[in-house]
Amino acid sequence: MKKEEYLNLQIWFQDHVRSFHSEDTLILQNIKLKEEHTTRVCENSSRIAISEKLDDDNYYLAITIALLHDIGRFEQISRYKTFHDSISEDHALLGVKVLRSEGVLSFLSQEKQNIVFTAIKNHNMPRVPDGFDGKTLLHSKLVRDADKLDIYKVLTDYYLIKDISPNPVLEHGLPDDEEYSPYLIQDIFNNKIPSIKEVRTCNDMNLARLAWLFDLNFIETFRLVKEKGYIEKLIATLPQNSEINAVHVHLKKYLDCMLWKT
Numbered sequence: 249m250k251k252e253e254y255l256n257l258q259i260w261f262q263d264h265v266r267s268f269h270s271e272d273t274l275i276l277q278n279i280k281l282k283e284e285h286t287t288r289v290c291e292n293s294s295r296i297a298i299s300e301k302l303d304d305d306n307y308y309l310a311i312t313i314a315l316l317h318d319i320g321r322f323e324q325i326s327r328y329k330t331f332h333d334s335i336s337e338d339h340a341l342l343g344v345k346v347l348r349s350e351g352v353l354s355f356l357s358q359e360k361q362n363i364v365f366t367a368i369k370n371h372n373m374p375r376v377p378d379g380f381d382g383k384t385l386l387h388s389k390l391v392r393d394a395d396k397l398d399i400y401k402v403l404t405d406y407y408l409i410k411d412i413s414p415n416p417v418l419e420h421g422l423p424d425d426e427e428y429s430p431y432l433i434q435d436i437f438n439n440k441i442p443s444i445k446e447v448r449t450c451n452d453m454n455l456a457r458l459a460w461l462f463d464l465n466f467i468e469t470f471r472l473v474k475e476k477g478y479i480e481k482l483i484a485t486l487p488q489n490s491e492i493n494a495v496h497v498h499l500k501k502y503l504d505c506m507l508w509k510t
Contacts, residue, residue, distance in 0.1 A: 249304075249305055249308035249312060249360065251304075254308045254312055254315070257316070257352070261286070261315055261316070264322065265322055268326045270326065272329075275325055275329065277415065278331070279325060279326075281415075285398055286315060286317075288401065289391070289398050290311050290315055290394075292393070292398060292472070293313070293391060293394040295468055295472070296310075296390055296468045299466065299467065300466060306386075309363065309387060310390050310391070312364060313368060313390075313391045316343065316352075316364065317340075317367070317368050317391050318395075319343040319346055319368075320337070320338075320339040320343030321343070323342060323346065324336055324337060325417070330420075331420070332421070340369050340370070340371055343368055344369055347365070363384050364387075366380070366387075366388060367384070367387045367391050368391075370388050371388070371391050372395075374441060374444075376389060389465040389466070390465075390466070392463070392465070393466050393469040394469075396460050396464065396469075397469060397472055397473070397478075399457065400457070400460075400473070400476070400478040400481075402418075403454070403485075404478060404482060406418055407481075407485045422449050422450045422452070423448075423449050423450065424450040425449060425450075427449050427451060428449060428455060429447070429448055429449075429455075431446075432446075432447075433495060436499070437495075437498055439502065441459045441463050442456050442459055451485075454486060455495075457482065461479070461502060462502070464506075467507070470503060470507050471507065474503055479499050479500065479503065483495070483496045
C-alpha cells in the first residue's frame with residue numbers, strides 16, 4: 249500500500265465516525281472512546297511494524313488494518329448501546345460487512361482486501377485460526393497485539409476514574425464485587441487464555457485480559473506492556489490476597505522470560 253491511499257482512508261474513517269455522532273450522551277461518549285482507541289491502535293501498529301522492519305507496503309497495510317479494525321463498533325453502539333458482542337452483533341463481522349457494502353477497499357488488489365478482511369474478522373477471536381499464509385498471519389497477529397495494548401490502556405485508565413465517571417458500556421453489565429472464578433486462576437497458571445464468554449464478574453474480565461499476555465506475538469508488544477506497567481495496574485484492580493499475588497508473580501516471570509528470549 250501507499251501512504252496516499254492510507255491518508256484517503258483516514259478521511260473516509262473520520263466522515264464515517266462523524267455520521268454516528270448523537271445527542272445521546274452514552275452513545276457519543278463511547279463513539280469518542282472508540283475513535284481515540286483507533287488512533288492509538290494505529291500508533292501501536294506503527295511501532296510494532298517499524299520494530300519488525302516491515303517494508304512500506306506492509307507498513308501501510310498494517311496501519312490500515314488498525315484504522316479499520318473496529319469500524320463495526322460505531323454502528324454497534326449506535327444501534328444497541330453496548331459493546332457486548334454476545335448480546336448484539338460480533339463487531340468484527342459487522343465491520344467487514346460495512347467495508348464490503350461501501351466498497352471502501354475496492355482500490356486494493358483482491359489479495360490485500362482478503363488480508364484486511366481476514367485480520368479484522370479475527371482480531372477479537374480467542375486465537376488466530378490455523379492455516380493462514382505468512383502475510384495474512386503476520387497482519388492478523390499484529391493488529392491483535394496493537395489492539396490488546398490499547399485495551400490495557402483503556403481499562404487501566406478507566407479504573408482510575410470509574411468511581412467519579414462510570415461507563416457501564418465498559419463493564420458489560422457484570423457485577424463489580426470481590427468475587428472471581430477459581431478456574432481463571434488455574435488457566436493463568438497453565439498459560440491458557442480463557443474465553444471472555446466464560447467470565448461472570450468484572451474481576452473475571454480483568455483476569456481473562458491479564459491472560460492475554462500469553463497471546464502476544466511481538467517483542468515490541470512485550471516491551472510496551474512492561475514499560476507501561478499494565479500487568480501491575482490490572483492486578484491492582486483485583487482483590488489483594490495471596491492467590492492474586494501468585495498470579496502477579498507468574499505473569500511477571502512469563503513477561504520477563506519473553507523479553508529475555510529476544
